Each structure stands twice: as structure tokens, then as C-alpha cells.
Amino acid sequence: xxxxxxxxxxxxxxxxxxxxxxxxxxxxxxxxxxxxxxxxxxxxxxxxxxxxxxxxxxxxxxxxxxxxxxxxxxxxxxxxxxxxxxxxxxxxxxxxxxxxxxxxxxxxxxxxxxxxxxxxxxxxxxxxxxxxxxxxxxxxxxxxxxxxxxxxxxxxxxxxxxxxxxxxxxxxxxxxxxxxxxxxxxxxxxxxxxxxxxxxxxxxxxxxxxxxxxxxxxxxxxxxxxxxxxxxxxxxxxxxxxxxxxxxxxxxxxxxxxxxxxxxxxxxxxxxxxxxxxxxxxxxxxxxxxxxxxxxxxxxxxxxxxxxxxxxxxxxxxxxxxxxxxxxxxxxxxxxxxxxxxxxxxxxxxxxxxxxxxxxxxxxxxxxxxxxxxxxxxxxxxxxxxxxxxxx
Amino acid sequence: xxxxxxxxxxxxxxxxxxxxxxxxxxxxxxxxxxxxxxxxxxxxxxxxxxxxxxxxxxxxxxxxxxxxxxxxxxxxxxxxxxxxxxxxxxxxxxxxxxxxxxxxxxxxxxxxxxxxxxxxxxxxxxxxxxxxxxxxxxxxxxxxxxxxxxxxxxxxxxxxxxxxxxxxxxxxxxxxxxxxxxxxxxxxxxxxxxxxxxxxxxxxxxxxxxxxxxxxxxxxxxxxxxxxxxxxxxxxxxxxxxxxxx
Ligand SMILES: Cc1cc2nc3c(=O)[nH]c(=O)nc-3n(C[C@H](O)[C@H](O)[C@H](O)COP(=O)(O)OP(=O)(O)OC[C@H]3O[C@@H](n4cnc5c(N)ncnc54)[C@H](O)[C@@H]3O)c2cc1C
Numbered sequence: 252x253x254x255x256x257x258x259x260x261x262x263x264x265x266x267x268x269x270x271x272x273x274x275x276x277x278x279x280x281x282x283x284x285x286x287x288x289x290x291x292x293x294x295x296x297x298x299x300x301x302x303x304x305x306x307x308x309x310x311x312x313x314x315x316x317x318x319x320x321x322x323x324x325x326x327x328x329x330x331x332x333x334x335x336x337x338x339x340x341x342x343x344x345x346x347x348x349x350x351x352x353x354x355x356x357x358x359x360x361x362x363x364x365x366x367x368x369x370x371x372x373x374x375x376x377x378x379x380x381x382x383x384x385x386x387x388x389x390x391x392x393x394x395x396x397x398x399x400x401x402x403x404x405x406x407x408x409x410x411x412x413x414x415x416x417x418x419x420x421x422x423x424x425x426x427x428x429x430x431x432x433x434x435x436x437x438x439x440x441x442x443x444x445x446x447x448x449x450x451x452x453x454x455x456x457x458x459x460x461x462x463x464x465x466x467x468x469x470x471x472x473x474x475x476x477x478x479x480x481x482x483x484x485x486x487x488x489x490x491x492x493x494x495x496x497x498x499x500x501x502x503x504x505x506x507x508x509x510x511x512x513x514x515x516x517x518x519x520x521x522x523x524x525x526x527x528x529x530x531x532x533x534x535x536x537x538x539x540x541x542x543x544x545x546x547x548x549x550x551x552x553x554x555x556x557x558x559x560x561x562x563x564x565x566x567x568x569x570x571x572x573x574x575x576x577x578x579x580x581x582x583x584x585x586x587x588x589x590x591x592x593x594x595x596x597x598x599x600x601x602x603x604x605x606x607x608x609x610x611x612x613x614x615x616x617x618x619x620x621x622x623x624x625x626x627x628x629x630x631x632x633x634x635x636x637x638x639x640x641x642x643x
Numbered sequence: 644x645x646x647x648x649x650x651x652x653x654x655x656x657x658x659x660x661x662x663x664x665x666x667x668x669x670x671x672x673x674x675x676x677x678x679x680x681x682x683x684x685x686x687x688x689x690x691x692x693x694x695x696x697x698x699x700x701x702x703x704x705x706x707x708x709x710x711x712x713x714x715x716x717x718x719x720x721x722x723x724x725x726x727x728x729x730x731x732x733x734x735x736x737x738x739x740x741x742x743x744x745x746x747x748x749x750x751x752x753x754x755x756x757x758x759x760x761x762x763x764x765x766x767x768x769x770x771x772x773x774x775x776x777x778x779x780x781x782x783x784x785x786x787x788x789x790x791x792x793x794x795x796x797x798x799x800x801x802x803x804x805x806x807x808x809x810x811x812x813x814x815x816x817x818x819x820x821x822x823x824x825x826x827x828x829x830x831x832x833x834x835x836x837x838x839x840x841x842x843x844x845x846x847x848x849x850x851x852x853x854x855x856x857x858x859x860x861x862x863x864x865x866x867x868x869x870x871x872x873x874x875x876x877x878x879x880x881x882x883x884x885x886x887x888x889x
Pocket of ligand 1: 353386387388389390392393394395396397419420421422423463464469617620621622623624625626627630641642643
């Protein structure tokens with residue numbers, strides 16, 4: 252890929268709403284992405300390989316569990332900083348952001364929120380540095396939008412449980428050292444547990460042939476009579492509330508991440524439109540191109556405002572799941588629309604790996620589906636404002 | 644080894660430079676400031692490398708108002724042990740050198756590092772003046788620095804080559820590209836920077852020798868004039884009458 256000349260748009264001077272520390276965190280991750288991610292990501296995406304060598308650096312820049320307190324090895328940052336880290340990572344690539352989201356919100360968060368003190372001390376510090384990598388198993392082949400219907404289950408055998416079932420579409424599964432797995436007990440109640448690689452009967456086949464998130468490893472989790480020690484179960488959390496609160500945290504991060512992808516597409520399109528000459532003038536001089544660019548920066552600015560406010564609410568513990576759904580849905584759709592428009596502005600060049608556009612566009616097709624599909628989030632808002640569930 | 648690194652802050656490289664309406668001052672409105680890259684990438688990082696290899700401490704010093712503390716915190720996040728802010732709008736190079744000298748003179752530093760110039764005013768003056776005020780040697784434009792047995796070995800650029808200089812400590816060195824590689828702070832550093840000491844020191848003796856009268860932006864790059872390859876005569880004419888180069 253050509254050199255990364257990214258300049259972040261800040262049309263409404265929203266930087267003034269950020270603290271010095273939040274800006275330092277963001278600029279640090281931005282510099283790291285320019286140095287470590289941009290030069291290699293196109294190649295890894297083309298070859299459909301996860302760049303494992305980035306794990307250590309991701310840990311160092313605080314991408315793993317940004318808001319996990321320092322006593323458990325996390326950086327102990329606030330929610331806006333967490334969001335900004337996700338924004339910058341996804342500016343590089345949604346796959347890299349996915350790895351960080353999963354590790355932070357779907358693995359470290361549940362261990363921190365629902366784990367025993369021993370579990371926290373055993374896993375969190377190593378997850379924060381990337382020495383241990385985790386994945387999150389909720390989705391099953393026949394239960395995606397409706398996880399409540401899951402079939403994975405476990406039976407109580409005294410000092411351990413025996414776990415059976417299969418999970419699908421699991422980010423990081425092919426290389427994860429541990430998996431946070433959600434399964435039903437004998438009464439049909441959803442419980443969470445930590446399954447470790449190496450436990451007999453536990454395998455993680457990789458899913459091949461993706462056209463999206465190619466630089467992120469996705470796979471299955473297969474449990475064939477896996478003996479899991481009882482101390483690996485989360486003691487108290489029961490029902491869908493457990494996994495949903497993890498998703499809440501991840502979706503929040505995604506709502507920021509999507510802005511990163513959108514900003515990268517806009518920035519590239521804006522620069523290209525000033526350089527590309529057709530009919531004797533830069534294509535940025537044509538009204539139709541300007542319409543695209545003007546709408547892009549308008550939508551990005553609105554999304555920035557939305558997430559900033561959401562971050563403040565989250566810092567105050569007041570952000571509702573429905574508010575997070577709105578931001579995730581709006582921002583990912585906004586980013587996907589911008590990626591498509593930006594691709595048009597780049598003409599034929601837009602389909603090549605010379606520019607990040609097509610990669611972002613294809614990545615966002617996953618982002619708009621995982622962590623609750625675009626339509627499911629709409630139904631959540633619908634339910635929230637009417638009080639009537641349209642799911643079933 | 645006790646090292647002092649002078650850091651100044653400069654507008655981010657992507658800033659559109661503008662002046663106040665009377666052209667007497669740089670318009671800071673909406674401008675993001677960063678640590679002067681020569682100070683950060685080369686002077687500070689080399690100081691940290693020396694501390695990591697040989698022990699000791701690295702202090703950063705900056706003359707500026709309170710709003711410059713964000714850039715100072717970044718230097719702490721990259722790894723400096725503590726920081727000093729001289730509470731003053733930096734007047735001119737002499738003013739800054741005098742402030743730093745007043746602070747440094749009785750603190751037994753082994754080494755003071757500065758960047759070769761700021762990327763904003765490009766003065767290249769503070770290092771030399773500071774050395775003179777401290778009564779120490781000064782080596783400018785250093786691309787490599789090693790210290791052993793109380794002696795600094797410095798490589799510096801000279802016209803068409805490199806010169807290797809040896810000099811006993813203490814001394815002042817101005818650093819440039821080649822001396823070290825830029826470091827990105829890590830999150831641990833950012834967190835640690837929250838609590839590292841940042842002392843605010845009052846101005847000791849405010850003497851400014853120069854003052855800027857007015858500023859003018861450089862003329863932007865002019866549009867390129869294309870001349871038909873067949874029309875050599877016109878090209879020669881324009882080079883003579885318009886560009887005035889022949
Ligand atoms: C690259 C990638 C990585 C992923 N990573 C993980 C992971 O790490 N962990 C994990 O657990 N899961 C992961 N997922 C799974 C993801 O969360 C699911 O794909 C998602 O929840 C949708 O489920 P589904 O694919 O089964 O689609 P379905 O639920 O079958 O949905 C198909 C379509 O039907 C619509 N639909 C479903 N129900 C309704 C309804 N009631 N009303 C209206 N429309 C409806 C949906 O909106 C969608 O358009 C990942 C997915 C991808 C693609």
C-alpha cells in the first residue's frame with residue numbers, strides 16, 4: 252500500500268471536548284497504526300492471514316482491556332479513551348479492531364465483571380499484555396440473532412462439568428489460548444465459563460474463504476465431552492444478561508471503530524478527488540463528487556458527536572443498551588455507505604489494494620452483521636420506544 | 644548519568660500557519676501543538692537510551708505557559724523521569740537559554756541535550772547560547788552520541804562527511820536525525836506520566852534581546868505553467884523575463 256498520509260477530519264473541533272490524556276492516547280494509537288499496521292495490512296488481508304506479530308504491540312498501546320483497572324494489569328482508562336483506541340485501530344483495519352474488541356470486551360470484561368478473584372488474577376494481567384489471547388463463544392450454527400435458543404450445554408459432575416456443543420463464527424478462535432463460552436446447564440440456564448486450549452475434546456477449526464475481515468482469524472469452537480473444572484465457571488451470572496452485557500461493551504467500541512473506517516475512506520477520497528484530473532480539472536471540482544464528500548463529512552461529524560456523548564454517558568454509567576444499539580447501527584451503516592461512495596470516487600483505483608477503501612468496505616459487511624445485525628438493532632430501538640417486542 | 648533535555652512545542656506539521664491581523668503574532672487559534680520533533684525523536688529518545696544502558700535520570704525542561712503541559716506530559720509518557728516548566732511565554736532564544744541555564748547551573752547535570760532547531764522558527768540558537776552561559780562545550784548537529792568514562796563521543800555532520808568529536812562531560816549537544824529512532828509511548832508510560840513530577844519554576848531574570856516586528860507567510864507554490872515541447876522559444880523567454888533565472 253502507498254504511504255499512510257491519513258489526516259483525521261475534525262469538522263466541529265470536537266478535539267476541544269477531549270482531555271489531554273484522551274488525545275495523547277488517541278495520537279499514540281494513531282502513530283502506532285501508521286507505523287505497524289498500515290504498511291503490512293493490505294498484504295495480510297490479501298493472503299487472509301492474521302498478523303500475529305502485532306499482538307505484543309496491541310498490548311503495549313493499551314488495546315487489550317483499556318478500561319480494566321491497573322490492579323488487574325489493564326491501563327485503567329476511561330470509556331472515551333477506549334472508544335478512541337477502537338476508532339484508531341479500525342482506521343487501520345476492522346479485523347485488527349475486532350481482535351482488540353474481542354479480547355477487551357468479550358473476554359477481559361466478563362472475567363472482570365463476573366469472574367472470581369482467582370480468575371481475575373490468573374487471566375487478566377496476561378490478557379492485557381497479549382501473552383494470553385482469548386475468544387468468545389456465543390453464536391452457534393443454528394442460533395445467531397437468537398442466542399437464547401443455543402444448544403451448547405453442560406452437565407454437573409461434581410468438581411467439574413462436561414461441556415458439549417459447537418460455536419460458529421468465532422473471532423480469534425484459531426489461535427486463542429482461552430475461550431469464554433456460554434452454554435446451558437441442566438436446567439436450561441445460560442452460564443459462562445473459561446475453556447482452555449489443550450482441554451481434551453476441545454478443538455478450534457478455522458473458517459476459510461471469507462471475503463471480509465480477511466486479516467482476522469475466524470473459526471469454530473467444538474466441544475466433545477470437554478471436562479471443565481468448576482473453578483472455571485463464572486459463579487453468579489445467569490441467563491442472557493451475561494453475554495449481552497459483554498456485547499454492550501463491544502458494540503460501544505464498534506460504534507467508535509466504524510468512525511475510524513469512515514474517516515480513512517473519506518480522507519483518502521478527499522485527497523484523491525483533489526489529485527485526480529478528468530476533463531481538465533480535479534474531480535473534486537465536480538458537483539457530484541462534492542455532494543459525496545460533503546455528505547460524508549456531515550455524517551462523520553454527526554457520528555463523532557453521537558459517540559462522544561455516548562462515551563460521557565458510559566463514563567457516568569448511564570448509557571443504556573438501546574442507546575448503544577442506536578450508535579452501533581447508525582455508525583456502521585454510515586461507514587459502509589461512505590466506503591461505497593469513496594470507492595466510486597476512486598474509480599478503478601478504488602478496487603485495488605493501493606487504497607484502503609475496498610478492504611474497509613468488505614470488512615464493514617461483517618461489522619454490520621456481527622454484534623447484532625443492522626436490523627436487530629433497529630428492532631431494539633423499536634422495542635425501546637414502543638415497549639412492544641417485534642422479535643418473536 | 645544526569646541528563647537534561649530541552650523540549651519546545653511547535654505547531655503540528657499539518658497546521659495551516661496564520662498570523663494575527665496586524666501580522667505581529669502567530670495565530671494560535673485552533674492550533675495543535677506537538678513536541679518539536681528534533682527534541683522528541685532524537686534528543687529525548689537518545690537520553691532515555693543512555694539512561695536505560697547506564698542508569699541515571701532524564702529530566703525534560705520547557706519554557707512556556709500552562710497550556711504547554713500536554714506536550715510535557717507526552718515527554719513523560721515517552722519515558723522522562725520528571726519535568727520542569729519555566730512559567731513564561733518564551734521570548735526569544737536568549738531568553739530561553741538564560742532560563743534553562745539559571746535552572747541547570749547548580750544541578751550537576753552531566754549532559755544537556757537540545758534538538759538541532761525547532762521546526763517552527765528554525766533558530767538553532769538555544770544550544771549554543773546555553774553552553775556559553777553554563778561555560779560548557781557545545782557540539783552541534785550530532786547524529787550519534789555515546790558516553791563512556793565521563794567522555795562523550797559525538798558524530799556530527801560536516802560538509803560532505805562526518806566528524807567524530809570527543810569531549811569531557813558536562814557538555815551541551817544539539818541532536819538531529821540519526822541519533823535515535825522515534826518512540827511511540829506505550830500505555831504504561833501514559834499512565835505513569837499522570838503522577839510523574841512536573842515542577843513549575845518562576846522566571847528568574849527576564850531579558851529578551853530581540854523581538855519580532857512582523858511576520859509574513861511564505862508565498863504558496865504557484866501553479867505550474869505548461870509549455871508545449873515544440874515551443875522552446877517561449878520557454879526560454881519565460882525563463883528570462885518571468886522566472887528571471889537566465
Ligand atoms: C466475521 C465474523 C466474526 C464473528 N465473531 C463472533 C464472535 O467472536 N463470537 C460470536 O459469538 N459470534 C461472532 N459472530 C457471529 C455474529 O454475531 C452473527 O453472525 C450475528 O449475530 C448474526 O447471526 P447469523 O449470522 O446467524 O444470522 P441470522 O440470525 O440467521 O440472521 C440472518 C438475517 O435475518 C435477520 N433476522 C434474524 N432475526 C430477525 C428478526 N427477529 N426480525 C427481523 N430480522 C431478523 C437478521 O437481521 C439477518 O439479516 C461473527 C460473525 C462474523 C461474520
